[in-house]
Amino acid sequence: MSFQVFGIPVSRGVAIGRAVLVASGRVDVAHYFIEVGGVEAEVDRLLHARDVVAHELETLQRELPEDAPQELWALLDVHLMLLRDETLTGATKHWIIERHYNAEWALSAQLEVLARQFDEMEDEYLRERKADLEQVVERVLRALSRDPAAATSSHVAADVTARDFGGEDPLLLVAADIAPADMMQFKRSVFHGFITDIGGKTSHTAIVARSMDIPAVVGAREASRLIRQDDWVIIDGDVGAVIVNPSPIVLEEYRFRQRQSELERARLARLRHTPAVTLDSERVELLANIELPADAPAALMAGATGVGLFRSEFLFMNRDGELPGEDEQFEAYRAAVEAMKGMPVTIRTVDVGADKPLDRMSTSELRHEHVLNPALGLRAIRWCLAEPSMFRQQLRAIYRASAYGKVRLLVPMVAHLSELRMIHEALTRVRQQLTDSGHAFSHVEIGVMIEVPAAAMMLPLMLKHVDFISIGTNDLIQYTLAIDRADEAVAHLYDAWHPAVLQLIAQSISQAHAAGKGVSVCGEMAGDVAFTDLLLAMGLRSFSMHPSQIPAVKQRLLRADASRLASQLPEVLASEDPQQTAQALFSSARSPTAASLYKH
Incomplete structure (x- = not known):
C-alpha cells in the first residue's frame, strides 16, 4: 500500500531507493559497515555473543532457588527459546552477510522487523512476547559491547556501492534521529538520502545531508515507525514529502525529475x-x-x-x-x-x-x-x-x-x-x-x-x-x-x-x-x-x-x-x-x- 509522510525539506532533490532502518533503543548501537573480508568474523562475533547470553540464562535457571515461582523458570525458558530461534539469529546473519552491517546494527535491524510482526499478532499473549524479545536482544547487544573484537572490526571502504550489499538498488537511511558521530560514519557510504523523525532545517543531520548533496527530509515524526525495512521510498527534498511504495506512474514521474536535476547540476558545474x-x-x-x-x-x-x-x-x-x-x-x-x-x-x-x-x-x-x-x-x-x-x-x-x-x-x-x-x-x-x-x-x-x-x-x-x-x-x-x-x-x-x-x-x-x-x-x-x-x-x-x-x-x-x-x-x-x-x-x-x- 502506498502512503505519504511529510516533514521538513532540508536538502533539495529527489532520491529513490530501498529503506534501511536504523532503530533507536535503550542500548546505544554503533552503526558502521564491515569490509568484505571481515564479514565472517562479524558473524562469529554475533554467534559468540548469543552463546554468552545463552550460558548466562542457563546459569540463572540452574541457580534458581527451589521456592522460586514456576513462572520465573518458564520466563527464562521463553528467553532461551527466542535467543535460539532462527528468525532472530539466522536473519541477523543475513543483514551482516548481505548488507555488511556490523553485528549490533544487524541485530537492531532484525529486532525492528520482528517487533512489527509481534505488533500485528491478534493473540494478546503473543503480542506481549515482544517485550521478552526486546530484553533478549538487549542482553545480546550488551554482550557484543563487552566483546574486545568490536574494537578491531574493520569499517567499510569509502568507495563501496550498493552492489556490494547484494543488489543494484540505491539505499535510503530512515531513523528516529541520527547522531553527528553516526552521520560522519555514513557520510562516505552508500546512502542516497536521509529521513528522520526529528530535527529542523539547521539540525546537524540536515547540515551534513546538504554537505553530501543528497536529498533529505527531517522532522517526519512517524517515518521510522511507518516505513519498513526494504520498502521502496521516494524522498522529495524540495517539498519535504516521503512517498512509500509509490505506484508505477508516480515512480516514473520522480525518475524524470531525477534526470532533470542531474542535467541542471551538470550545467552548473x-x-x-x-x-x-x-x-x-x-x-x-x-x-x-x-x-x-x-x-x-x-x-x-x-x-x-x-x-x-x-x-x-x-x-x-x-x-x-x-x-x-x-x-x-x-x-x-x-x-x-x-x-x-x-x-x-x-x-x-x-x-x-x-x-x-x-x-x-x-x-x-x-x-x-x-x-x-x-x-x-x-x-x-x-x-x-x-x-x-x-x-x-x-x-x-x-x-x-x-x-x-x-x-x-x-x-x-x-x-x-x-x-x-x-x-x-x-x-x-x-x-x-x-x-x-x-x-x-x-x-x-x-x-x-x-x-x-x-x-x-x-x-x-x-x-x-x-x-x-x-x-x-x-x-x-x-x-x-x-x-x-x-x-x-x-x-x-x-x-x-x-x-x-x-x-x-x-x-x-x-x-x-x-x-x-x-x-x-x-x-x-x-x-x-x-x-x-x-x-x-x-x-x-x-x-x-x-x-x-x-x-x-x-x-x-x-x-x-x-x-x-x-x-x-x-x-x-x-x-x-x-x-x-x-x-x-x-x-x-x-x-x-x-x-x-x-x-x-
Missing part, C-alpha cells in the same frame, strides 16, 4: 572556473565549509577559493572517549592546508556540546539527558576554556599547520570580552611553547564567530581584539528568536527572514567594514540562493558554504548588480515582511542571463 564577479564588477569570495581533511578535494572541484570553516570537532568524534592528540590533529590540519594548495583555511576550534556531544562527555553539564537546555550550557569556547590543556593542545596543532600554508583561527560562541582576553593569553602561551620547542609556525589571523546576539550588539568592542569575524547564522537565529533549531515542534518559528535577525546581520557586516576587518557568513544562509541577493545588498563579499552549494550561489551572484541591490536594502530592512519586499525589489537588480556565465 560549467561555472567552476568562472570568476565570482557581479554584473557591476564586485568580486566575491566563495569559500567552502568542510568537516574533515578528505573534504578538501570536493571544495576545489566545486570552485572554492579557500576554506571558510573547517569544523574541527569531527576529528574528536567516534573515538570511544579518547581525544585526538596534538600530533594527530596537526597531521589532519596540515593535510587540509596542503590539499587547498595555498588557499586560506579557516580552522574553527572544537565546537562541542548541544547537538554535538563527545563520547567522553559523561558529566551532567554535557549530556543532553541531564541538561534542560544544552544549547545554553557548557559548549564551544566555554568548554575549551574549562579544559585549558586540551585547548592549548589544539591551538598548538593549528599553529604548527600554519607553517604549510595560510591558516586562520576561528573561535565559536564568544560572548564576553573576558573570553577574548583568555583566548589571547592562551595564544601567547602557545606561541612561546612552540618557539621554545623549535616548531615552525607562521602568522595566524584570529577571528570569532558572531552567533550570540550579545556579541553582535557589542561588536565594535570585540573588533578591537580580532582580525576578522564570521557570522554563524544558524545559532544567531536560534538565540535571537529563542528557538531550539533541532526541535521540529518549533521549526515553523525558525525564521531567517525575521527583521531582528536581518538587522543584526546587516549591522555586523557594516561595523566590520567600518573597522577595516574581514567579515564572512558561514551559516546556512550563505549557501541558500534565496539570501544571496540580500547578503550582497548588505555588503557581504565573503560567503562560506558546503561545496555542493557553490555553483548555484555563483550563478546567482553572476546575475546580480550589487550596487542596485544595496540601494534597495533600507526598504527591505524597514519592511514588516522583508522576504516579500526583497523578492519584489531585488528581481529588478538581477539579470536573467550574463554573457560570461559559461566560460570554460
Whole structure:
C-alpha cells in the first residue's frame, strides 16, 4: 500500500531507493559497515555473543532457588527459546552477510522487523512476547559491547556501492534521529538520502545531508515507525514529502525529475572556473565549509577559493572517549592546508556540546539527558576554556599547520570580552611553547564567530581584539528568536527572514567594514540562493558554504548588480515582511542571463 509522510525539506532533490532502518533503543548501537573480508568474523562475533547470553540464562535457571515461582523458570525458558530461534539469529546473519552491517546494527535491524510482526499478532499473549524479545536482544547487544573484537572490526571502504550489499538498488537511511558521530560514519557510504523523525532545517543531520548533496527530509515524526525495512521510498527534498511504495506512474514521474536535476547540476558545474564577479564588477569570495581533511578535494572541484570553516570537532568524534592528540590533529590540519594548495583555511576550534556531544562527555553539564537546555550550557569556547590543556593542545596543532600554508583561527560562541582576553593569553602561551620547542609556525589571523546576539550588539568592542569575524547564522537565529533549531515542534518559528535577525546581520557586516576587518557568513544562509541577493545588498563579499552549494550561489551572484541591490536594502530592512519586499525589489537588480556565465 502506498502512503505519504511529510516533514521538513532540508536538502533539495529527489532520491529513490530501498529503506534501511536504523532503530533507536535503550542500548546505544554503533552503526558502521564491515569490509568484505571481515564479514565472517562479524558473524562469529554475533554467534559468540548469543552463546554468552545463552550460558548466562542457563546459569540463572540452574541457580534458581527451589521456592522460586514456576513462572520465573518458564520466563527464562521463553528467553532461551527466542535467543535460539532462527528468525532472530539466522536473519541477523543475513543483514551482516548481505548488507555488511556490523553485528549490533544487524541485530537492531532484525529486532525492528520482528517487533512489527509481534505488533500485528491478534493473540494478546503473543503480542506481549515482544517485550521478552526486546530484553533478549538487549542482553545480546550488551554482550557484543563487552566483546574486545568490536574494537578491531574493520569499517567499510569509502568507495563501496550498493552492489556490494547484494543488489543494484540505491539505499535510503530512515531513523528516529541520527547522531553527528553516526552521520560522519555514513557520510562516505552508500546512502542516497536521509529521513528522520526529528530535527529542523539547521539540525546537524540536515547540515551534513546538504554537505553530501543528497536529498533529505527531517522532522517526519512517524517515518521510522511507518516505513519498513526494504520498502521502496521516494524522498522529495524540495517539498519535504516521503512517498512509500509509490505506484508505477508516480515512480516514473520522480525518475524524470531525477534526470532533470542531474542535467541542471551538470550545467552548473560549467561555472567552476568562472570568476565570482557581479554584473557591476564586485568580486566575491566563495569559500567552502568542510568537516574533515578528505573534504578538501570536493571544495576545489566545486570552485572554492579557500576554506571558510573547517569544523574541527569531527576529528574528536567516534573515538570511544579518547581525544585526538596534538600530533594527530596537526597531521589532519596540515593535510587540509596542503590539499587547498595555498588557499586560506579557516580552522574553527572544537565546537562541542548541544547537538554535538563527545563520547567522553559523561558529566551532567554535557549530556543532553541531564541538561534542560544544552544549547545554553557548557559548549564551544566555554568548554575549551574549562579544559585549558586540551585547548592549548589544539591551538598548538593549528599553529604548527600554519607553517604549510595560510591558516586562520576561528573561535565559536564568544560572548564576553573576558573570553577574548583568555583566548589571547592562551595564544601567547602557545606561541612561546612552540618557539621554545623549535616548531615552525607562521602568522595566524584570529577571528570569532558572531552567533550570540550579545556579541553582535557589542561588536565594535570585540573588533578591537580580532582580525576578522564570521557570522554563524544558524545559532544567531536560534538565540535571537529563542528557538531550539533541532526541535521540529518549533521549526515553523525558525525564521531567517525575521527583521531582528536581518538587522543584526546587516549591522555586523557594516561595523566590520567600518573597522577595516574581514567579515564572512558561514551559516546556512550563505549557501541558500534565496539570501544571496540580500547578503550582497548588505555588503557581504565573503560567503562560506558546503561545496555542493557553490555553483548555484555563483550563478546567482553572476546575475546580480550589487550596487542596485544595496540601494534597495533600507526598504527591505524597514519592511514588516522583508522576504516579500526583497523578492519584489531585488528581481529588478538581477539579470536573467550574463554573457560570461559559461566560460570554460
